[in-house]
Amino acid sequence: MRILICDGLHPQGLDILRADPDVEVLAPDQPSAELIREILPECDAMVVRSRTKVTADLLENAPRLKVIGRAGTGVDNIQVQAASARGILVMNTPGANAMAAAEHTMALMLALARHVPQATQSMREGRWDKKRFMGTELYQQTLGIVGLGKIGTIVADRALGFKMNVLAHDPHITPETAAILGTEWVELDKLWSRADFITLHTPLTAETRNLINRDTLSKMKKGVRIINCARGGLIDEEALYEAIVSGHVAGAALDVFAKEPPEGSPLLRLPNVIFTPHLGASSTQAQENVSRAIAMQILDYLKRGIIRNAVNFPSMSAREYDRLRPYMRLAEQLGHLHGQLSTPIERVDIEYSGPELQELPLDPLTQSIAKGLLDPILAEKVNLVNAPLLLQERKIQLTATRTTATQGYTGLIRVTVESKGQKKSATGAVFPGNEIRLIRFNTYRLEAELEGINLIVQNKDTPGVIGFIGTTLGTFHINIANMHLSRTPEKDKAVAIIRLDTEAPEEALNALRANPMILSVEQVRL
Template identity: 80%
Template structure:
């Protein structure tokens, strides 16, 4: 079997692959797209980093391809749906570079506090400007961490070791979880007001995009310093530029940008900002870790059929896969829905019912639900293998049960989440033609598609509300694709699930939420 290393690999990973007698390893030096296409023609596996684009066209040129391994976490350069359609496994190495990203955050924070890059450049230019580069200590300063996943937790631990006061905002963990680490959980606005340094470690989602914006910056202390080694787009760069120029923000350290590489970005011209070109995972140890990890995963899959860290294929026999596939989609979307609607989540209850489901392996479905719940919560990538472990790490209890009760369907999945006094339930089914439907949300019965951008609006059951929703969205140039309605048996409350062509802007959501008779407005992407 042949393995093509497209973007280079640390020698330790190559040694692992070449030690296997049945594997032939091709490792050309920086091959171009045409050379990759030519060499991949008779390969069983591709190993890539971020440079090579694994497109549907490239897969078509590699008919023997069984697995694509990403030496890292992100798979933006791999067409995962195309791989799935071709039965090609896609795997990555989640968590292998978490330490590197956390330490890079600490490096940038220290460099920012003590003006290290600016002082270095000044000295290179022949100046000795001790008074100009007066720094600030981290000792007893307050660090605000937005997102307490694996990377955020490591940053918190290191900051506590430096005797900083650590505040944490993460809507998906409890104050008790933060306290175990030694941090204080606070609401986001309080974190903005109290922090001397703020660092981001959250995924980029509709809810977190521009989480640091003009309003957030206005709440912050004068002299605050901001570090972003997570995702471009979490910070409104125009608003940050204004705050840096005015002096309200003393400095910023950025490893990521909304556009990479940044072009004509005014932040690049400011003396009180330091930058690195997306180096969070770039350490010798991280590169060795990801190389060892992806090499061992490729060997396990090709030689032993063991699947680890797969992004698009659970541990299911080929015989069962065709039957379970639509339920896998349903399970993940139900989880994704609940992960966006409820926070923090402390307990997940899953009930599988109906003869079609109880005959199938249910662990992959449970893993799919866990993945769906965690995807909008965590900055690090979640897959079917690590999702249950990540749930345990976040102290989220998961219970799955089965019942033969059908309730009029051949198979039903109900996902109920609890947290901070909330209890929300979503039930889905697979209809003929493998169509996925939400058939119950809490007490509301309906048949809504689980796809795209949706507004979930609860309101008092009285005339005029539905018309107002349409008018308000129309006034903000938001087109409605379809709408599903339901109401309680008592006919006192109703719900509208409105599928949109595009996300509704914050102003439209605010206008709806402030309207008398509308009880809640939530936007989700499925």
């Protein structure tokens, strides 16, 4: 396996990767976009920070690429949708640099409040401007935190240590959770109007881009100070410049910018704005943590299939993966079965039941079913990452529900597919030893292996049919490995799932279909 390191990585992470005998690490020094494009076609993984831009065009040139690792939190330099469409996992390392980013936020807040950089520069120039740099305390001031994730939570804790009043807004947490952290959850408009200091800790999305703009700035109290150590695009920098020049905003401390480096930005000319060159994660400890985390995550995925901190696939712990693995195999095989029996697929309904499946994340199972469904249908590469997008492209509706019914099994997966107005259903279970079985097909109860080459023969329940099937296959020198039989409660129809040693030719299938007692014959490869 080849792993390309695009923007440098701390030696601890490189050592983890290089210690694996199956891994070749390519780590050119600050490679150009042209060099990355040249090397990438032979790589299974790439690691980037904020410098390298991973575009759809670049990914077109990466047929082997399975995973992109962002050594850090933000992934706005990666076109995640394009990666997902090509089945490439995108993962980051949230939390590995949280302490560094939170402490840098506090450092900038204090420096902004007490004019530390400006006073330092004044002294370098031989002046003693004691009166010029009158500051403000943090004590009993109100801090507004937008985004109460890991970094925002650490900032809140530190600010409370300074005896600040802390307001917080995060659409993904409840007021009760905010209260447990010692903060007051408020709507954004209230945060803008009440805060003396505002700090941003949200990802950059379509909803958060230019979150601070002329409108929101006008709602803030006069003299507010703004800190941003998150993502540059969160602030309309032109609007911020105007608000500072007018005196409405007292100052700002910025570690990130819409364009990096921010060449020509008018903010650079303002004496009451302080800057650092994207240093939020630049501590020795953070770089060690990030490098170790991304190296281990990539190896876990490439070698063991364990997914952690993915932004385009549900993450799971190693323990969850061990418990999910047989169910993921069952789910994919049920999807694979339906993908060969039902075309065109219009709708998929999935039901998960049993006590074991009440405790486990189900999204990986649903995506395994989607992959199995599409594998027999599409010529393009289908995997767990791009399968949901491919379903959407084909307007295939999918629903998944969880029930507590057990039917005597610890975990059951039932997949019902609608095609041309007809429904077919298959239910599977995991048996002791992690063996997977098909236990119900439509209304038929049985217990069949979900592997190999199988004939599914539905027939009228009359004597002689099974003998005819065996004789016909024997005529074509097709050996039967095993056979599972079932019939309807009315005893008018039956099904045979017949495992074959070799694939039956079309002539054999047509010979079976010629018998008026046989209703359908379908061959599936699992």
